[in-house]
Amino acid sequence: MATTRRVRARRGEGVLLREEILRAAGELLAETGTEDALTVRVVAVRAGVTTPSVYLHFAGKEELVEAVCLRAWDELGRIFAESRGGDPFLALGRCGRAYARFALDHPAQYRVLMMRPSAGPGVPAAASAAFGHMVAAVAACVRAGVLQGDPETLALGLWSAVHGCVSLLIAQPSFPWPEDREALIAHIVHMAGFGAALQSRLPRALPPSARLAAELDDFGVRLTAAGEQSGQTGQCGQPGQTDSV
Amino acid sequence: MATTRRVRARRGEGVLLREEILRAAGELLAETGTEDALTVRVVAVRAGVTTPSVYLHFAGKEELVEAVCLRAWDELGRIFAESRGGDPFLALGRCGRAYARFALDHPAQYRVLMMRPSAGPGVPAAASAAFGHMVAAVAACVRAGVLQGDPETLALGLWSAVHGCVSLLIAQPSFPWPEDREALIAHIVHMAGFGAALQSRLPRALPPSARLAAELDDFGVRLTAAGEQSGQTGQCGQPGQTDSV
DNA sequence: GACGTTAGGTTAACGATGTCAACCTGACTC
DNA sequence: GAGTCAGGTTGACATCGTTAACCTAACGTC
Numbered sequence: 001m002a003t004t005r006r007v008r009a010r011r012g013e014g015v016l017l018r019e020e021i022l023r024a025a026g027e028l029l030a031e032t033g034t035e036d037a038l039t040v041r042v043v044a045v046r047a048g049v050t051t052p053s054v055y056l057h058f059a060g061k062e063e064l065v066e067a068v069c070l071r072a073w074d075e076l077g078r079i080f081a082e083s084r085g086g087d088p089f090l091a092l093g094r095c096g097r098a099y100a101r102f103a104l105d106h107p108a109q110y111r112v113l114m115m116r117p118s119a120g121p122g123v124p125a126a127a128s129a130a131f132g133h134m135v136a137a138v139a140a141c142v143r144a145g146v147l148q149g150d151p152e153t154l155a156l157g158l159w160s161a162v163h164g165c166v167s168l169l170i171a172q173p174s175f176p177w178p179e180d181r182e183a184l185i186a187h188i189v190h191m192a193g194f195g196a197a198l199q200s201r202l203p204r205a206l207p208p209s210a211r212l213a214a215e216l217d218d219f220g221v222r223l224t225a226a227g228e229q230s231g232q233t234g235q236c237g238q239p240g241q242t243d244s245v
Numbered sequence: 246m247a248t249t250r251r252v253r254a255r256r257g258e259g260v261l262l263r264e265e266i267l268r269a270a271g272e273l274l275a276e277t278g279t280e281d282a283l284t285v286r287v288v289a290v291r292a293g294v295t296t297p298s299v300y301l302h303f304a305g306k307e308e309l310v311e312a313v314c315l316r317a318w319d320e321l322g323r324i325f326a327e328s329r330g331g332d333p334f335l336a337l338g339r340c341g342r343a344y345a346r347f348a349l350d351h352p353a354q355y356r357v358l359m360m361r362p363s364a365g366p367g368v369p370a371a372a373s374a375a376f377g378h379m380v381a382a383v384a385a386c387v388r389a390g391v392l393q394g395d396p397e398t399l400a401l402g403l404w405s406a407v408h409g410c411v412s413l414l415i416a417q418p419s420f421p422w423p424e425d426r427e428a429l430i431a432h433i434v435h436m437a438g439f440g441a442a443l444q445s446r447l448p449r450a451l452p453p454s455a456r457l458a459a460e461l462d463d464f465g466v467r468l469t470a471a472g473e474q475s476g477q478t479g480q481c482g483q484p485g486q487t488d489s490v
Numbered sequence: 491g492a493c494g495t496t497a498g499g500t501t502a503a504c505g506a507t508g509t510c511a512a513c514c515t516g517a518c519t520c
Numbered sequence: 521g522a523g524t525c526a527g528g529t530t531g532a533c534a535t536c537g538t539t540a541a542c543c544t545a546a547c548g549t550c
Contacts, residue, residue, distance in 0.1 A: 008498055011546055017498080034362065040537065050500055052539080061537065115360045115416050117279070127417045156410075156429065157436045161402070164409020171360050172372045184401065187444075191402045195440025199432075253527055256517055262527080285508065295529055297510075306508065 006049050018057035021047045025068045035112050038065055062119050069109035073126055076102050080133040088140040089147075089193065095137040096162045096189035097182075099130070103166040104181070115167055134159045138196075147196055154196050161192035251294050263302035266292045270313040280357050283310055307364050314354035318371055321347050325378040333385035334392075334438065340382040341407050341434035342427075344375070348411040349426070360412055379404045383441075392441055399441050406437035 009016050024046035025038055032038075040061050044051045058064040079102055083094040103110040113126035134155040141147040147154055165188045169177065178184050254261050269291035270283055277283075285306055289296045303309040324347055328339040348355040358371035379400040386392040392399055410433045414422065423429050 006499075008545060011497060014498055039535085041535085051537090052501090053499060055538075056498070111362070115412065117356070117415075118417055118419055121419055123419055123421065124417060127413070127420055131420075153423070153429075153432060156423075157406070157433045160409035160413060160433050161406040161437065162409070163413060164405035164407070165401075167360065167412055168372070168405060168408060170362075172363055172369060174363055174366055174368055175372055175376075176368065178398070178401075184398075187398060188402045188405050191437060191440035191444050192406065193440070194444050195436035195438070198443060199436050199439050251528075253516065256526060259527060284506085286506085296508090297530090298528060300509070301527070 014056070017047070017049065017053065021049070021054055021057060021064070022068055022071065023047075025064060026071060029068060029108050033108055035065055035069075035108055038068070040064070065112055066119070069106075069112040070126060072102075072106045072109040073113070073129055075106075076130065076133070080137070084137070084140075088137070088144045089197070092137045092141055092158070093189055093193055095133065096158060096192070097185055099134075100162050100166045100185045100189070103163075104169060107170045110166070111170055114163065115171065130163075131155065131159055157196055158189075158192045161188050164188075259301070262292070262294065262298065266294070266299055266302060266309070267313055267316065268292075270309060271316060274313060274353050278353055280310055280314075280353055283313070285309070310357055311364070314351075314357040315371060317347075317351045317354040318358075318374055320351075321375065321378070325382070329382070329385075333382070333389045334442070337382045337386055337403070338434050338438055340378065341403060341437070342430055344379075345407050345411045345430045345434070348408075349414060352415045355411070356415055359408065360416065375408075376400065376404055402441055403434075403437045406433050409433075 006017075021043060025043045028038055028043060028046060029035065038061075040054050041051050043064070044054050047054075054064065058067065076099070079098045080095055083098045084091050103114075113124065114130070118124040118127070135151050138147060138155040138158065139151040142149070142151050142154070162185070165185060168175070169181065251262075266288060270288045273283055273288060273291060274280065283306075285299050286296050288309070289299050292299075299309065303312065321344070324343045325340055328343045329336050348359075358369065359375070363369040363372070380396050383392060383400040383403065384396040387394070387396050387399070407430070410430060413420070414426065
């Protein structure tokens with residue numbers, strides 16, 4: 001297909017082609033915005049090489065796509081590093097919003113690495129990196145006493161909330177989202193952070209529904225309807241709790 | 246491929262084949278667990294018909310797959326209906342957990358409809374149905390005074406949290422999840438519900454960091470480190486708030 | 491400088507997939 | 521019984537991921 005053959009790399013420099021393939025695939029992904037456009041043939045042509053040559057450097061298409069998308073993850077590490085510092089709770093919020101911005105800035109890569117069945121049996125690098133950063137930010141809050149409980153469990157909650165929001169934004173672009181996405185994300189980060197901060201302070205010994213009632217009573221918050229008498233705490237519920245249903 | 250031709254349906258009963266194709270595809274999806282196994286040819290053979298016949302009833306593969314997966318969504322409506330009733334905040338929690346259970350019970354269908362770029366320009370039916378149920382449960386809480394604010398915005402937060410958790414569970418099965426998934430989901434529903442309940446009660450007029458500080462002060466919660474003096478409220482942060490970074 | 495070795499590619503082909511144009515045919519209408 | 525058309529089939533096309541077999545220029549060796 002190519003008019004001229006590729007000038008063969010010198011011995012030991014075959015890795016150069018790998019780099020060139022990754023660059024070509026990355027460009028293609030950026031231009032088209034979807035991984036479906038990443039066919040082995042097109043990538044090969046773009047790298048100035050024949051199709052089977054791709055298999056000299058990647059075991060298969062899946063590995064190629066994964067490698068391409070993983071490149072964006074370096075940026076995530078940098079972003080999280082920049083978000084650290086200062087008040088740990090504020091930093092946690094910055095990390096959450098930065099994570100969301102990162103995902104929305106690289107929707108195709110995020111979709112490939114986080115929203116598709118992971119191929120290999122090992123823990124996927126992208127997910128464990130993202131989660132690792134989250135845990136670090138949460139652990140700082142725990143050390144500071146802002147959050148209480150297992151950092152990993154807390155981080156899973158925050159990660160779920162932020163990932164849920166951006167993954168819906170990415171996968172459902174035609175959903176009637178509010179215009180201000182930034183505000184939506186801030187809202188959700190706020191909700192998650194606030195929920196985590198207060199949830200962990202519930203006295204675990206109490207039965208859950210009583211727990212929430214007592215806690216909110218301490219907080220001066222009524223969970224009953226505005227017009228009802230507020231002396232009854234038994235009618236207050238807690239959404240995370242398994243009850244009759 | 247089939248040894249005998251299909252007995253042709255009577256006039257006006259061509260829809261019977263559509264139903265048969267959907268059934269065959271549904272079985273295949275249930276057996277294999279992945280939509281990649283849903284090839285037009287295999288579905289056709291299984292329905293006892295030749296490949297192009299599928300195109301008499303579905304515009305393309307995408308439409309077929311979507312139709313198959315949408316069948317599970319009827320169950321979601323039923324599940325949400327069962328979760329209603331009683332204390333609205335408790336019901337909201339039941340809905341969240343039921344939603345998560347539904348997603349984990351139909352991972353392939355959930356992945357296809359919620360974790361892939363939606364094809365058509367119209368609002369995808371699956372997402373709007375799921376969100377609609379969420380909004381209904383939240384709106385009941387708002388009417389009861391348990392939650393405050395825009396039901397749709399609040400529902401987006403809860404939906405994000407639950408969807409985020411289950412979509413990660415589905416897409417990253419090799420991640421080191423805690424053994425008790427049910428507990429994880431309950432934790433996240435709890436976090437989201439608690440966060441939404443308290444977040445909406447923050448006096449919006451105050452600048453956010455002062456808001457959180459004042460609110461938590463009312464609640465008797467210290468966001469500073471355990472060892473620090475607690476008179477200073479200015480050092481408290483709020484994760485959803487945009488600040489210097 | 492000739493030689494064998496081998497890394498770095500190419501050529502040609504396979505099987506599977508989604509999709510379509512053209513054709514067939516039996517059920518129904520009149 | 522002729523005509524029509526819904527309900528399907530035949531056969532084929534382009535494209536995809538992947539592989540086997542082959543070629544050849546670069547290098548170490550003598």
